[in-house]
Amino acid sequence: MEGIPHPVPRTVEEVFQDFKGRRAGLIKALTTDVDKFYQQCDPEKENLCLYGLPNETWDVNLPVEEVPPELPEPALGINFARDGMQEKDWLSLVAVHSDSWLLAVAFYFGARFGFGKNERKRLFQMINELPTIFEVVTGNVKQPKDQSATHNSSKSKSSGKASRQTEPQAKGVKMSPPPKEEDESGEEEEEDDEQGATCGACGDNYGTDEFWICCDVCERWFHGKCVKITPAKAEHIKQYKCPSCSNKRARV
Numbered sequence: 380m381e382g383i384p385h386p387v388p389r390t391v392e393e394v395f396q397d398f399k400g401r402r403a404g405l406i407k408a409l410t411t412d413v414d415k416f417y418q419q420c421d422p423e424k425e426n427l428c429l430y431g432l433p434n435e436t437w438d439v440n441l442p443v444e445e446v447p448p449e450l451p452e453p454a455l456g457i458n459f460a461r462d463g464m465q466e467k468d469w470l471s472l473v474a475v476h477s478d479s480w481l482l483a484v485a486f487y488f489g490a491r492f493g494f495g496k497n498e499r500k501r502l503f504q505m506i507n508e509l510p511t512i513f514e515v516v517t518g519n520v521k522q523p524k525d526q527s528a529t530h531n532s533s534k535s536k537s538s539g540k541a542s543r544q545t546e547p548q549a550k551g552v553k554m555s556p557p558p559k560e561e562d563e564s565g566e567e568e569e570e571d572d573e574q575g576a577t578c579g580a581c582g583d584n585y586g587t588d589e590f591w592i593c594c595d596v597c598e599r600w601f602h603g604k605c606v607k608i609t610p611a612k613a614e615h616i617k618q619y620k621c622p623s624c625s626n627k628r629a630r631v
Contacts, residue, residue: 387488391498394488395505398481401431402512405477408437409470409516417466420458428453429473431481451483467517474513482506579621580605594621
């Protein structure tokens with residue numbers, strides 16, 4: 380809760396300065412002032428919020444009483460989770476919510492003062508140049524590059540069936556026959572196996588015009604329609620288990 384009035388930012392640069400000030404205050408609370416912050420978040424008290432202020436300070440306080448509030452409010456009741464988690468996990472959770480709140484405040488000002496598309500884009504780019512509070516608190520400031528490397532290495536570890544796809548899709552999902560340009564020497568055998576595949580549900584042969592998905596446990600192929608999986612749904616499946624394999628695990 381902000382007891383001292385602060386100038387209302389109206390330009391992209393002013394909103395960014397406001398963002399930086401609040402961010403600096405929140406980082407102090409979760410790093411250099413962490414002992415003081417921890418003590419103030421007493422679970423015996425009512426719902427408490429962590430506020431970052433434009434002058435690079437922070438405050439733990441009750442939420443504002445006015446409805447709707449003048450500014451977006453931070454996460455409510457952070458003190459209730461304090462003793463139920465490891466301290467580092469609790470601080471990381473507060474950091475994530477603080478990042479979300481900072482963006483909400485910045486874009487609230489943008490909406491309030493009519494920022495256009497280019498102004499909003501410029502504001503986000505300026506914000507995006509700074510590490511998030513979560514990255515600072517957890518020590519993962521260089522995380523974006525690391526994540527990119529991890530993402531690329533995980534792609535290279537995809538199963539043979541997944542690597543034959545023409546589009547990046549969920550593991551084991553096949554939409555169309557593999558292109559012959561890819562590793563002709565090693566792929567021809569796999570293509571022959573694939574053309575002779577039958578659906579593990581209905582028993583029909585593989586068809587190039589149909590959507591198929593492979594079970595990552597038994598490695599049998601199924602028509603998407605037979606196991607009620609659409610291409611869109613398959614995009615979000617990291618490891619697909621057919622109904623038969625799923626039922627076996629449930630019984631175990």
